[in-house]
């Protein structure tokens with residue numbers, strides 16, 4: 182027997198209602214903020230991610246699902262931003278629409294060690310606002326993420342924000358970290374010793390107790406940031422206050438990817454345990470240019486759908502089935518029921534029949550199991566009179582209705 186691949190999930194019909202609800206709520210919310218949907222391929226050139234996320238990013242180093250075909254190397258996309266920016270540049274969206282506000286919903290792939298809330302195929306709901314360096318975009322994106330939490334009925338979430346500064350500030354900050362941590366290198370965990378050389382920012386969010394203690398002693402502030410970046414961050418915070426978005430400034434908040442500059446943010450939830458991030462994002466002002474496009478600022482975020490489903494305080498109401506179940510008794514009635522089913526379906530009335538019908542009793546049991554609202558019985562008797570027996574499965578009432586009137590009767 183075949184089994185699903187490690188770290189993947191089948192989403193079965195009884196769960197799909199929740200997924201569809203989350204997707205619908207997302208679409209409605211993005212529409213309210215004037216974001217448009219975009220769908221990019223699941224496979225991309227592997228080098229797109231190396232170039233944008235940075236070769237020392239954990240995703241690039243260890244987590245990409247790579248596919249080699251002849252001389253080409255593809256990757257199953259591990260995240261959405263790089264692909265959206267690639268599509269933005271390739272399709273000249275900067276020329277056609279100026280500021281592009283795009284959103285996406287779809288699967289992402291990372292070869293991580295699976296655990297609760299950590300899969301190898303998971304789903305992102307995310308957005309990218311490309312074409313502006315204005316701090317109003319940062320606050321719009323964060324308040325949109327906050328709004329999504331509300332519409333998804335997620336409570337007790339926590340928003341952390343920080344500013345990494347521009348590229349130059351980031352380099353100064355990296356330099357500061359390397360200098361400050363040089364003498365403490367032996368006290369860092371094994372991974373952070375490597376990070377100190379290639380990706381020192383990641384030391385700031387290491388979960389190891391010793392590393393945390395060392396980071397705490399560094400008393401990190403915004404001293405490496407230029408005046409412009411400080412003002413930018415101030416405006417973001419003021420806007421969030423105006424919009425009544427609660428947040429905490431966390432000077433050690435960093436993202437694992439190279440492309441982030443200035444504002445970064447993360448939304449966590451205590452019920453998620455060690456993998457506590459529900460979503461994250463921020464500004465990335467150099468990525469569009471880095472990938473061959475114009476010099477344009479941008480910001481965005483992504484949420485993990487599986488984690489949202491884990492922490493929703495309220496699940497969507499599942500409406501009872503409106504199904505009409507047709508039960509033909511005998512060969513002649515079966516032919517008649519084919520036409521009847523067809524008519525119902527053309528009117529978009531969910532309907533089905535018992536393909537294995539052996540007895541009325543068995544078919545009624547099936548109708549019950551399916552939660553059908555109405556049952557239509559056609560036997561020799563009904564055929565002779567040109568009627569159908571209509572049974573209301575909720576009240577138990579039963580009556581004969583002429584064949585011509587049956588759709589009208591069911592609709593009312």
Ligand code: AMP
Nearest residue numbers: 298299300303458459460461484485488
């Ligand atoms: P990231 O691109 O790593 O910032 O991810 C954004 C969000 O996607 C996270 O906050 C999680 O909610 C979700 N996510 C990331 N990786 C995984 C994973 N392996 N399994 C499930 N959800 C994930």
